[in-house]
Amino acid sequence: MVFDPWSPEFVAHPYDAYRELRDSAPVSFFEPTGQWLVARHRDVNAALRDRRLGRSYLHVATHEEFGREPEPAFQEPFWRVTRAGMLDVEPPVHTRLRRLVSRAFTPRMVEELRPRVRRIAGGLVDAFVARGGGDLIAEVAEPLPVTVIAEMLGIPPADRHLLRPWSADICGMYELNPPVETQHRAARAAEEFAGYLRSLAAERRREPGDDLISALARVVDEGDRLTEDELVGTCVLLLNAGHEATVNVTGNGWWSLFRNPGELARLRADPALLPRAVEELMRWDTPLQLFERWVFEDVEIGGVRVPRGAEVALLFGSANRDPEVFAEPDRLDLGRVDNPHISFGAGIHYCLGAPLARIELIESFGALLRAAPEMELVEEPSWAPNYVIRGLTSLKVATGRPAVSAATG
Template identity: 85%
Template sequence: MGYPDYHDVVRFDPWNPAFVAHPYDAYGELRDSRPVSFFEPTGQWLVARHQDVNAALRDRRLGRSYLHVASHEEFGRRPEPDFQEPFWRVTRGGMLDVEPPVHTRLRRLVSKAFTPRMVEELRPRVRRVAGELVDGFVERGGGDLIAEVAEPLPVTVIAEMLGVPEADRHLLRPWSAGMCGMYELAPSVEAQHTAVRAASEFAAYLRALAAERRARPGDDLISALAQVVDEGDRLTEDELVGTCVLLLNAGHEATVNVTGNGWWALLRNPGELERLRDDLSLLPTAIEELMRYDTPLQLFERWVLEDVTIGGVDIPKGVEVALLFGSANHDPEVFADPGRLDIGRRDNPHISFGAGIHFCLGAPLARVELAESFGALLKAAPKIELVEEPVWKPNYVIRGLEALNVSIG
């Protein structure tokens, strides 16, 4: 099957800083003219409309991996370079990059330890950490909101959940950032090596910690995961390590960027910021709207396991589709006036947490962290002003600001 030559999609350029800073006009062009189109630089099919992205996330003919049905060679793909093996061993130990029946088994086991009740019981701890971070930030008169509030909160919460000693927690953020670089489109060789090193170091650390907790269980998630048994089945060591890495990486990268992107959106829309400050009961809908308005994960990939038709376009087995979450969340067919920030938006079926069997297991925790973080700062800071225009990181897939420097009045 030949691929069409869509020269009019040139505005989609994930390596262009201008596009990364504001991809939404390009998304509109894609939705209007080529909602399903082939992107030559990465060899992927871009899917831009909400209806198609939502359906693709639930379609079992598409998968995060193809290795449960074929080898690399059988699927017409080149095997990953040998040096990447430590990264993929860690990643495929968790549930993100596997499919049923392995995914079903892992999610069942992990869900026994990571329950909604456990998450809700964490709320007082989240509130305490958020309050301490915000109080310090306000006392200092502001600073980089991302480095001083957005990043420490989820890292601290996840570290406490897992049972990582406080003295070791400074290691987690660099490991996570290093690993997540592998998920960008066509990562550089340097980024690949950084991801491999981070995965190797992270895995070695967690293996030692898990062995300690198996011998002397504590009141933490690693101990719970090490002990969980379902009808004689339990997590292997690779699966326990992969699960913990996933909980950290997915559990804080997105939360950090929702916080940074969200405050930047509120500062650009002062009327909505004052509306929220005047009525904190709007916080739940505001959190959902901020996730929709400037989506932290702009693109999610799926392999085509069987020939499919998406948006009227036939896509063959063996290729990859790139589901544009940021575009789907700005689709006017689903969201009224999508370019407008509306913190009271009620009809808001955003897909920032995904959909289908890979729907984010940590979504309840992310919502708790975001509500407590935004709520604490809104209450403690009567006035928040931007010190300088923020700059976006060069990353497109996991999209966020380098810093957000503000002053507190």
């Protein structure tokens, strides 16, 4: 199989193509997207930490100097939101933003969310089991992170139905060579979401609450504070990154378990494996298959010279199956101890929301294991037509009669 991110067959199972790339062309130029593919774990990991590469080049060069066309005017709302968050900026702006956001989004704050996440997950699972099952993604995987981040941000319940469509449309822009209509949808969603958040932030500045938007609006460090654009960009990033990852790890993870019934039985028999199991499910079939970087100066990656101005496509899904790093990488092993997967990235752009994502995943999987220990697949799922952020369209399951309440255990 060849690398073909627009092929449904490849999206469904890219791992044979990855193996061929690692063995024969670990760093290679991919003409359809004009990117250098990087397939081995050691090279992907090194590139993520190499400050000669970054998510944006606009702090060191213009579009023209990098041989790129300026973005179309209609995309401006998307880029205004994206470049005001941490993901698509580089130091010193990134350093400043991460420092400020970290003051409001602390590890202690995240850990204190665990009981709330457990309550939300338990309520969703209890209702799901009471119905006898259904679409696990639409009814459990999607509502959980959206509800959690909405509660964190302080978004009123009546408005929360807006978040998932906005997130999906914005994230469509991250696919390779997205169609023009996808680009327009992303720009519209970014403009609508940004307008909504600006209005909400203005309310919270007048009347602060016990929520993250209020905290971000008042956070100050060494006399510095977030601008309104930066506050909006941070909130959009928290929703999109945290939501898409958690939803697709849940869907991909349960589908992985159903395809590996021995490991599912192992987990059901020993729930203490759950933290390791979540890490292994993220490694074995990670939702984020590819992450891009720009090259600020000539570099050598895996023995190949990659010139300044080039874009590299770091293949997370391939790196996570590299036999140089993982014993029997194609085997799902829920008890895997040595598991340096890179599903959350590495270096300065390591996912700030990783601790929250882990809490959501452990609570979600745990609630389903407790309340529906005999849950089974009803029909084989299909993959959504996306490669970069890769997940299922649905996952239909039957839960049987409830064993216990997921909310109380």
